[in-house]
Amino acid sequence: MSGSSVVGSVEVYTAEVPMARPFAHAAHSRRTSRSVLVRCTVAGATGWGEGAPRAYVTGESLDSAVHALLHAELPDLDSVFAGSFDEGVRALAALGLPAALGTAERPAPAAACALETALLDAWCRAHGADAAEALAVVGGGVLRSRPHVPVSALVLDSSRTPGELFGTLSAEARSCLTHVKVKGLPDPGETRQLVRTAREFIDPSRTTLSVDANGAWSPVEALHAGSLLADLVDWLEEPTRPRDWATLRRIERDTGCPVMLDESAVVPADLDAASAHQAATYVNVRVSKCGGPLGSLRMLERARALGLRCQLGVQVAEVGPLWAAGRLLAARVAGLVAVESGRQDEWFEPGLTVPAYTIDRTRHRAAPLPGPGFGLVPSPRLLHSHAHQARLATPPLTTRTPA
Structure with missing residues (x-):
């Protein structure tokens, strides 16, 4: 992106938190959480998102989700949030982030979830709106x-x-x-x-x-x-x-x-x-x-x-x-x-x-x-004790202007 930007910094973190007791089933046993966190700014407001990549669910790992977020090529995000609150929600919903962060044949939904939730959280906060208002726009x-x-x-x-x-x-x-x-x-x-x-x-x-x-x-x-x-x-x-x-x-x-x-x-x-x-x-x-x-x-x-x-x-x-x-x-x-x-x-x-x-x-x-x-x-304790920043980028992601 160039010039004045509505979408500012995007930070990608990994978070691994020990669990007090395990959770187990026929396909997997888990003793530690493994999430990808995204923090972004939209119109001056900060939002947070999270994805939970699970190889047996969508084929994603924590590393692959981070890689997808750091190497994404998306449509110009400034254009997504150029209009009204409702227009921004509809434009975000129309991006098709799982395929954009992966491919149509092998989407990256956990990575997409972290980014979509962060962007939506920030957009709502910029407008002083509860996220329920955003859901009502499209659902x-x-x-x-x-x-x-x-x-x-x-x-x-x-x-x-x-x-x-x-x-x-x-x-x-x-x-x-x-x-x-x-x-x-x-x-x-x-x-x-x-x-x-x-x-x-x-x-x-x-x-x-x-x-x-x-x-x-x-x-x-x-x-x-x-x-x-x-x-x-x-x-x-x-x-x-x-x-x-x-x-x-x-x-x-x-x-x-x-x-x-x-x-x-x-x-x-x-x-x-x-x-x-x-x-x-x-x-x-x-x-x-x-x-x-x-x-x-x-x-x-x-x-x-x-x-x-x-x-x-x-x-x-x-x-x-x-x-x-x-x-x-x-x-x-x-x-x-x-x-x-x-x-x-x-x-x-x-x-x-x-x-x-x-x-x-x-x-x-x-x-x-x-x-x-x-x-x-996320609290300072989570970020300082259990999270690691993957990258801070401004502009955040590789974006392309539609032809």
């Missing part, structure tokens, strides 16, 4: 008329037994549960037994239950799992390798167990393919996986148009801006079958964000933060 078709803080799902991963997880809950906390997700084990038969044990702690008449295999089962194992679990779960999430549409369709058709897409659904075209193959009933939308809050709205709108019902999920160990963006979407999107909010208050030391993580563990609710923007910034 009216899936948004509630008034915010509603949903009950968050409880996730049982393989680092704890059902007794250890549910034993920490009061009777009131158990009664408030509306959804429990069980992370699948490598063996479908052992997963069935785990589910049966988990069901002893919940009331199926008011609490739905799902199993998430994170794509770890072979097609044969996934079909067997569908047969074993059809009478115990409300849906089976990502039971086999991503985009194996034929196997996913067989699970739905032959076992009667509804399928939820996760790693198979990164861009709207994935939803079109799944619908064409009649391969799913549900889709899990995650902000980092889908390229940011605006990208997630595109996925939610496309899913609704195709008749797919949606869950709003999280990436494990989101450290701040990503968590805040998810809480806002959770309170604003209508018709979700389940919502996740993570366990940042248990995984991380206090004081990593301003304000701190706030989760009601009795009623399982995590309210969105008041603006402007997404209402949260």
Whole structure:
């Protein structure tokens, strides 16, 4: 860019924060968060964004996400924010950042999420606007008329037994549960037994239950799992390798167990393919996986148009801006079958964000933060103790003026 610039500095950081306890499932075990953070200025205001690159989800690593951000060639960002607040939001949504930071064949949604969220946060702050106002500009078709803080799902991963997880809950906390997700084990038969044990702690008449295999089962194992679990779960999430549409369709058709897409659904075209193959009933939308809050709205709108019902999920160990963006979407999107909010208050030391993580563990609710923007910034403790700056660039990224 040259001349007077609306978009100023962009700083890229990596953040790796030890977790107080591990989180494990059939595809991966995690003891440390690994996020890419972006800080930028737009119209004199500072915004923060975060992406959570996970190789088994989108093929991105922390290094590849940083590389994508540092070597991006984007349309002129000044032109994106040259008009009104609404025009800037629409122009940002139209950029197609996952493909711009990667390629159409191999997008970089986690890197895109960090940049999109930072730019959107800064643009809202420059206008004194809550990020909810930005969502309303482009996502009216899936948004509630008034915010509603949903009950968050409880996730049982393989680092704890059902007794250890549910034993920490009061009777009131158990009664408030509306959804429990069980992370699948490598063996479908052992997963069935785990589910049966988990069901002893919940009331199926008011609490739905799902199993998430994170794509770890072979097609044969996934079909067997569908047969074993059809009478115990409300849906089976990502039971086999991503985009194996034929196997996913067989699970739905032959076992009667509804399928939820996760790693198979990164861009709207994935939803079109799944619908064409009649391969799913549900889709899990995650902000980092889908390229940011605006990208997630595109996925939610496309899913609704195709008749797919949606869950709003999280990436494990989101450290701040990503968590805040998810809480806002959770309170604003209508018709979700389940919502996740993570366990940042248990995984991380206090004081990593301003304000701190706030989760009601009795009623399982995590309210969105008041603006402007997404209402949260990484704390000095997070930046000084756990983050490393990859580069400070002004102008931030290689940009090109449209021909």
